[in-house]
Amino acid sequence: MSERFIATELTGEPGEKAEQIVWEAICQAFKQKAEQEECLAYWQYPLFPPKFSNVLRRPDILIAEKELGLIVIEVKGIKIDDLQAIQGDDWLMKPGFYSPSIHPYKQAEKQLKAVTGHFILIDDLWNQVLGRAMVALPYITRKQWQEKSFTQIAAKVPIIFGDELAPKDLLKIIRNSSLVIPGNQLNKTQWKNLELVISGRPVPIIPINPPSPELYLKQAAIDKLNKYLYEIDIKQEHIGKTIPPGVQRFSGIAGSGKTVLLCQKAANMHLKHPDWDIALIFFT
Known part of the structure; x- marks a missing residue:
């Protein structure tokens, strides 16, 4: 699906x-x-x-x-x-x-x-x-x-x-x-x-004022990157909004959004189950 x-x-x-x-x-x-x-x-x-x-x-x-x-x-x-x-x-x-x-x-x-x-x-x-x-x-x-x-x-x-x-x-x-x-x-x-x-x-x-001509090349690169990030975000949306019936594991490199997904999951779990004790544990 x-x-x-x-x-x-x-x-x-x-x-x-x-x-x-x-x-x-x-x-x-x-x-x-x-x-x-x-x-x-x-x-x-x-x-x-x-x-x-x-x-x-x-x-x-x-x-x-x-x-x-x-x-x-x-x-x-x-x-x-x-x-x-x-x-x-x-x-x-x-x-x-x-x-x-x-x-x-x-x-x-x-x-x-x-x-x-x-x-x-x-x-x-x-x-x-x-x-x-x-x-x-x-x-x-x-x-x-x-x-x-x-x-x-x-x-x-x-x-x-x-x-x-x-x-x-x-x-x-x-x-x-x-x-x-x-x-x-x-x-x-x-x-x-x-x-x-x-x-x-x-x-x-x-922005109200359009970027100057010398910034167009940089803006094109940023737009292309944003499009890629947006495509990734749809996958993150699916992961972050779903609560699996058992253990779930996901991994990624630094800065890939793992903590954001964990926080989103914790928020959604609390929304549906306010009586649950939910802990987000991390270490560095």
């Missing part, structure tokens, strides 16, 4: 199997875009809570794509018999379900807006990135949904059903889904900046 599809951690929690079904379908649907380096997707994207809030927003699936912008998909592993009625944003569940009601679309909307909050100080991205929020129901077919007379809500809420996970069907549904955040198709520079923001890396500051 492409390094641009990042599954941060598998824990065996309830609902993970349903997420895996949708995740594997996403990987197939966006495979070509990933090969063209125009897609970056996360299963369980690590989004830190806002200041003074204990609410952890962790999108089930987050997709960043050059043409389509950002897509947040909230996956619900419910079956048609679990659902009793739908009243506005409230999905009322039958007795015995873990919660009397769920709000999947509102969840996806809030997570999308939390992600786009990182763009507020970046002129090149603010009000430019398209945003979609969707719900995926891998254990329910569209026919089952219609038989329960839930068609009206399906017209208002973008829903991906279990019989619509083939790559062509999935891409068509995403393309035709309504926008939560309006924007434009990104150019090459904006797309690179979006990748940097999503992966938690700083966006380069473009």
Whole structure:
């Protein structure tokens, strides 16, 4: 699988199997875009809570794509018999379900807006990135949904059903889904900046005054080096965001970024497991 599809951690929690079904379908649907380096997707994207809030927003699936912008998909592993009625944003569940009601679309909307909050100080991205929020129901077919007379809500809420996970069907549904955040198709520079923001890396500051002619050769060399470093960073992003089920070992020369990866891993582990004691040990 492409390094641009990042599954941060598998824990065996309830609902993970349903997420895996949708995740594997996403990987197939966006495979070509990933090969063209125009897609970056996360299963369980690590989004830190806002200041003074204990609410952890962790999108089930987050997709960043050059043409389509950002897509947040909230996956619900419910079956048609679990659902009793739908009243506005409230999905009322039958007795015995873990919660009397769920709000999947509102969840996806809030997570999308939390992600786009990182763009507020970046002129090149603010009000430019398209945003979609969707719900995926891998254990329910569209026919089952219609038989329960839930068609009206399906017209208002973008829903991906279990019989619509083939790559062509999935891409068509995403393309035709309504926008939560309006924007434009990104150019090459904006797309690179979006990748940097999503992966938690700083966006380069473009100087107001262009460099003098004698600096052009040096600038060309720096640009070429930056491109190489960026390609390496995608691999580092994959390593830094994932938590393996057992022992993991990586090595590299001095200055290759080993400590950065360790710190990133420690931060992500603390985000998901605040009760863990995590120690970063080093020697010189």
